[in-house]
Amino acid sequence: MKNGWEAVIGMEIHAQLSTETKIFCACPTSFGETPNSNTCPVCLGLPGALPVLNWRAVELGARAALALGLKINEVSIFARKNYFYPDLPKGYQISQYDKPFSSDGILTIMTAERDDQGRPIEWKPMTIRIVRLHLEEDAGKNVHEGLPEVDKFSYIDLNRAGTPLAEIVTAPDFRSSWQAYDYVNHVRRALQWVGASDADMEKGNLRCEANVSVRKIGETGFRPKVELKNLNSVRFMQKAIEYEINRQIEAYERGEEVVQETRLWDEKNNCTRVMRSKEEAHDYRYFPEPDLPPLIVSKEWIEKIKAEMPELPDAMRDRFIKDYGLSFADANQLVSEKSLAEFYEQTAKLSGSPRTSANFILSELLRELNNAGITVAESKITAEKMAELIKLRDEDKINNIQAKEVLAEMFRTGKSAHEVVKEKGFEQISDVATIEKLVEEVIEKNAKQVEDYRKGNQKIFGFFVGQVMKASQGKANPKVVNEVLKAKL
Secondary structure, three states: OOHHHHHHHEEEEEOOOOOOOOOOOOOOOOOOOOOOOOOOOHHHHHOOOOOOOOOOHHHHHHHHHHHHOEEOOEEEEEEEEEOOOOOOOOOEEEEEEOOOOOOEEEEEEEEEOOOOOOOEEEEEEEEEEEEEEEEEOOEEEEEEEOOOOOOEEEEEEOOOOOEEEEEEEEOOOOOHHHHHHHHHHHHHHHHOOOHHHHOOOOOOEEEEEEEEEEOOOOOOOOOEEEEEEEEEEEHHHHHHHHHHHHHHHHHHOOOOOOOOEEEEOOOOEEEEEEEEEEOOOOOOOOOEEOOOOOEOOOHHHHHHHHOOOOHHEEEHHHHHHHOOOHHHHHHHHOOHHHHHHHHHHHHHHHHHHHHHHHHHHHHHHHHHOOOOOOOHHOOOHHHHHHHHHHHHHHOOOOHHHHHHHHHHHHHHHHHOOOHHHHHHHOOOOOHHHHHHHHHHHHHHHHHHHHHHHHHOOHHHHHHHHHHHHHHHOOOOOOHHHHHHHHHHH
8 A cells, every 4th residue: 555554444335125115114115206205104204103024125135144144143123223314204213233134244255456447457355344234224315406596496305215225334344445346346246146136326226335544554543534425336436435545645644634524525526525524423322113023033034045045146157167167257257247147158058168158248249238238138139049149150150250240130130140140141151162162263363472472471371361251252161261271372
C-alpha cells in the first residue's frame, strides 16, 4: 500500500429478498408502481396494526446465508431499532440485533490484483469473515423532483417500506478497493444464483456501504472510519473506496486528523463529499419487538433447505476446469451468470466439444448479447442450436469465418445453423479432388509467385491460400487447402 499505509475496509450489503409480498404484511413488493399505492396499515405503521412474518422471506434468507457460508441460528429475535427519519413511518425499524438469523460465516472468494485499466492480472483466493446476516424491513424513500429554484418539490414514497431485506455485515478484512469489488460481485452473483434476491443495483434491491479507514502497516488498532453511502454501482463503489483511501492517507501525511463521518460518492466530480458527521455511534435503543415471537427454525428444516440448494458458482467453475479442460479465466467468466453457465454446459454436452463451445460462447455469442443488451436466457439461440453450429464447425462442413457469420444470422433471426448454412450456400468443400483442381488452376495462373516460393520465399504461401479460398468463394476447407498446396508446390 502507498507509503507504508494500508487500508482497513468492512462491507455492509442490504439485499432485497425476492418475495412477492412484504415481510410483515401482504402488500406487493413490485418495482416502479405509482407512489404510495402498495401500502396498508401495517407498512404505514398505523396504530393497532400488527406485523405477521412472511415465511418466504425466512426461506430466502436461509438460502442466502448458506450460499455465503453462514451458520443459521435455530433461535433469533426481531428487535425495534428506534430512530427518526421522514421515510420511517413507525419511528422504528423492525430488525434484528443481538440474536441474528445467521452469523459466524467464513467465505472464500477469488480476488485479483488489477492493472491501471482494472483488468485482472492474477487471481488468488481470499477468506472473509461474515459477522452476520440478519432479516429486517426496508424503509420508504424520499423523492426529490423538478428543477431547483423553479418547481422543485419533495415527497415520501412508502411503497418500499416493509420490503424484506437481508443485511450482510463483514469484519474489516479487506485491504484494497478491488478486494471489496470482487466481494460484492461474488455476493451479488451468489444471491441471484440461489434465487434469494434479484440483486439489481439499478433498481435499488442491492445496496452496499463501505466503512473505510487507513493505518500504518504494522499497527493493530483502528483509526477513525468513514462510512461511504449511496454507492449505486459496484464500479462506483470501487472508485469511491480508492479515492477515500488516498484522501485519508494524504490528510494524515499533512498532519491532519480524519474525523468519523458519512460521505457520498460524487460521480460528476469523481470524489467523496461529506453527507453528515458521525462523531458518536447512534443510540438506537434496541429492544425485542413485542409484537413478534422469537423466530425458531429446526435442524431438520435447515437440512431441508441445504438439500434444495443448487451447485454454487465456484464449485461449478472448478468442475468446468476439471471436467472440460477450461482455463480458470474462461470457466470463471462462464459462471458469471447462472443462465450462461447452464447454457454452456448443455451446449458442451450436446456438441461433444466443450472447449470449442466455450470459445464460441465467450467470444461470438457474448459479443452479440452485449451489443443487444440482453442475457443468454433472452436470446433466440438455444443450447441445442448452438451445439448444432459447433458440430458443423468441428466436422469441417463450414469454416471458422463462416461459423461466425452463421451465428450472427442465427442470433438475429432465431433460425437453425443448418437453415442459415443452406440459405447462404456455406456448405464447406472438403473433397480433395475438387480442391486439387482449384489449387492447380491457381498455380497455373501464378507462375512467378510459384517460382519465388520454390526459391525459398515461404511468406508467399499465404497468397496461394487466399487465391484458392477466393476461387472457392470461401467454401474450401482451409485445412485441406493447406495440405494440397504444400504437396503441389
